[in-house]
Amino acid sequence: MERTLSIIKPDGVKKNIIGEVIKRFQNANINIAAMKMIKLSKEQAQGFYAVHKERPFFDSLTDFMTSGPIVVMVLEGDDVITQNRKLMGATNFKEADEGTIRKDFATDIEKNVVHGSDAPETAAFEISYFFNALEIV
Ligand code: ATP
Ligand code: MG
Numbered sequence: 001m002e003r004t005l006s007i008i009k010p011d012g013v014k015k016n017i018i019g020e021v022i023k024r025f026q027n028a029n030i031n032i033a034a035m036k037m038i039k040l041s042k043e044q045a046q047g048f049y050a051v052h053k054e055r056p057f058f059d060s061l062t063d064f065m066t067s068g069p070i071v072v073m074v075l076e077g078d079d080v081i082t083q084n085r086k087l088m089g090a091t092n093f094k095e096a097d098e099g100t101i102r103k104d105f106a107t108d109i110e111k112n113v114v115h116g117s118d119a120p121e122t123a124a125f126e127i128s129y130f131f132n133a134l135e136i137v
Contacts, residue, residue: 003033003074003136004081005126007115010068013037017105018071021114024087024101025075034074034136040066048129051122057110064110072130081123084116 008021025032040048045062052058075084089100093112096103106112117123127136 001076002078002080002120002123003076003127004084004117004123005115005130006073006075006084008071008073009111009113009115010064010066010070011107011111012105012113013069013071015105015113017113020105021101022073025073025084028083028087029077030080030083031076032073033076034131035071036130036135037069037071038130039069042066048126061110074127074131074136081117081120085118088114088116 006025008018012018012021022032042062045065046053046058049058049062049065052061055061077083087101089096089102089106091102091112092109093102093106094109096106101114102112117126
C-alpha cells in the first residue's frame, strides 16, 4: 500500500470542483486517508516548492499557491503515486490526455488544478509537510 499527497490548488477550489476531483479519486478506488482545507502563507508555499526555487516560475507559482484556499489530501492505494499522476494528466494541460483532470479543467500551465507527489521520497516529504501521524487515518 502506497501513499501520495494530492492538492486541489486555489484555481480548482475557485472553480467549485473539489467534489468532482474527489469523485474521480473514489471512482478509481483510491482511499482518502486524510484531508483538510488550508490557506498557505508565502513562506509555507516556498517551503513546499523548495525543489523549484531556482526555476523562473518559482515566485509566480508560490504567489498563485497562496492566492486562496487549497485542499490537501493523503491518498492511499496500490501504485497510487502513478495512478494519481495518470488521473491528473500532464503538467501542461495542452499535453494532457483526454479525460484527465488537467485536460478537463486546467486553463494555464501554472494554474493546473491539482498537485500530486512524483515519487515515494517526495510523497513522504510532502505528506509530513501537511499532516502529522495522528491526522492520517
Ligand atoms: P505538481 O508538482 O504541481 O504536481 P508537476 O509535477 O506536473 O506538478 P512540476 O514540474 O513539479 O509539475 O511543476 C510544479 C508546478 O509548477 C506545476 O504544477 C505548475 O503549477 C508550475 N509550473 C511548472 N512548469 C511551469 C512553467 N513552465 N510555467 C509556469 N508554471 C509552471
Ligand atoms: Mg511536481
